[in-house]
Amino acid sequence: MIVAIDGPSGVGKSTVGRAVAAHLGLPYLDTGAMYRAVGLAVLRRGLRLPLADAAEVGRIAGALDVTVTGSATDGRTFLDGEDVSADIRSPEVSRYASAVAAVPAVRRRLAARQRELALAGGGVLEGRDIGTRVVPEADFKFFLTARPDVRARRRWEELHAKGTPQPLERVLAETVARDRADETRADSPLRCDESYRVVDTSELSAREVVERLLAIVAGAAAGG
Numbered sequence: 001m002i003v004a005i006d007g008p009s010g011v012g013k014s015t016v017g018r019a020v021a022a023h024l025g026l027p028y029l030d031t032g033a034m035y036r037a038v039g040l041a042v043l044r045r046g047l048r049l050p051l052a053d054a055a056e057v058g059r060i061a062g063a064l065d066v067t068v069t070g071s072a073t074d075g076r077t078f079l080d081g082e083d084v085s086a087d088i089r090s091p092e093v094s095r096y097a098s099a100v101a102a103v104p105a106v107r108r109r110l111a112a113r114q115r116e117l118a119l120a121g122g123g124v125l126e127g128r129d130i131g132t133r134v135v136p137e138a139d140f141k142f143f144l145t146a147r148p149d150v151r152a153r154r155r156w157e158e159l160h161a162k163g164t165p166q167p168l169e170r171v172l173a174e175t176v177a178r179d180r181a182d183e184t185r186a187d188s189p190l191r192c193d194e195s196y197r198v199v200d201t202s203e204l205s206a207r208e209v210v211e212r213l214l215a216i217v218a219g220a221a222a223g224g
Helices: 013-024 031-046 052-063 090-099 104-121 128-133 148-163 167-185 206-221
Strands: 002-008 028-032 066-068 077-079 121-126 140-147 198-199
Touching: 002 128, 002 206, 013 028, 013 121, 013 206, 028 031, 031 052, 031 066, 031 077, 031 090, 031 104, 052 104, 066 206, 077 090, 090 104, 090 148, 090 167, 104 121, 104 128, 121 128, 128 140, 140 206, 148 167, 198 206
Parallel strands: 002 121, 002 140, 028 121, 140 198
Antiparallel strands: 066 077
């Protein structure tokens, strides 16, 4: 079984994806972490935002070995054999991840790898273009959404909990900017079509979202 969970940043895709994968006994493939790993590599190479040389970014990505473990309980991200699971979660790397995700060569390379992993063993994949490009034939396709102010506050609380606080106004501005970048990029922009089940998480807890998705999957299995 392949479950695709798409949507903008801050809607809880990772939290929900891990829980759904654990409940269904499926691998969890953190595709967003793969873009973060490429963003970290580009940052380490000394390139500065905005990324002016897309060809150079593509060359860097093409030489990288990016791997995510297929575990819902202990997902890890490796960059050329180095465990960068913690390093890729900083606000700076988030900005780089959004920037490299707009580079077509990066998206093509990572999308191909993600598709390969999904078709090989099934799993729950979350991102921006899982159901539109990576595995459009997924058994279940969910699109999670929420108001920008709600998503920004969730991210703000997450950063405070991690000891890397940022002003709420800045987090909101970055949320809106990332939405714009995701929706307007030339290659595989964030889109929701009639093939998705849309779930607005603005007023729902992560547990409630998980229960809703699992109910849909169970209903389909029961012929409902």
